[in-house]
Amino acid sequence: MNYPLLEATDPTTCLSGKMSRISRITANIFRKHIKEYGLSNSQMSLLFVLSKRRDLTQKELCDILFMEKSTLNRNLKRLVDQKYVTKKDFPALNITETGKAHLEKAIPAWRKAMKEIRSLLLADGEEAVDTILTKLKQSQL
Amino acid sequence: MNYPLLEATDPTTCLSGKMSRISRITANIFRKHIKEYGLSNSQMSLLFVLSKRRDLTQKELCDILFMEKSTLNRNLKRLVDQKYVTKKDFPALNITETGKAHLEKAIPAWRKAMKEIRSLLLADGEEAVDTILTKLKQSQL
């Protein structure tokens, strides 16, 4: 039995595989730095958004984060359970003082993580990230 | 109460947030194309590697994929359960004829996915992916 398509394919070109590797390596570096604050990468991203904009809905957060609504709903729930986010004005969501204080405390660790990633990517690597994200966002309109 | 670090921080610069968005958008595009073959992105990556090299161990797959050993162990188990991979020569792992045949059938869908991603990234976007991955790999030695 032979497999002409498979034999003609170079799997190392697979962009899904490359992106997954990039994602795993990056996530691991960030996680290492911020885990001592009990925050995951995804939770930190969510808190960051909520720290800068008030009264966002789940739908709006989904659009900002390119995240499926059920994923967001559950990530959010964990932050609400910890009282970092309040649903007091539901459906509007807001970060609490507790949430802001916790995020504030985690920022030095976040900066260390950013520094470590930047030391790997250098300026052109960080630009490359923006290039890719800008292009991919075009598909999300 | 005020939060000097938080106020001095621009969360939109966060590389973890950017990478996560990139990962979600890309994974969704690939998933859309290959799901009809019952393969996930991660499973396809694994089968691709095993289709090109014989007798790899779990450890070797982990190193190739930058994946934690327990993650790999379970992803592998799903492929073994479906008889796409055999542990007959354990600890050496091998793709089966069934696995190769299934992968062969999925390749046209994979090509469509690649085409869609490439139409978004263009040549410079795809180069940017390689730039990033090459730099990040430096940290994994």
Add this chain to the structure above:
DNA sequence: ATCGTAAAGTTGTATATACAACTGATATGA
């Protein structure tokens, strides 16, 4: 040959992710 250590593999647990299906709210047209 054996004992001890280190490495590989497995299992328990928690979060992240998305799709499908359901619920509830809201808005719009007859």
Add this chain to the structure above:
DNA sequence: TCATATCAGTTGTATATACAACTTTACGAT
């Protein structure tokens, strides 16, 4: 007003991911 249709939010289920802890295997020194 009411019926319906759409949209936001929630819940069920499955895979992906990683850390910690455990088991098993392999290997090296004495």
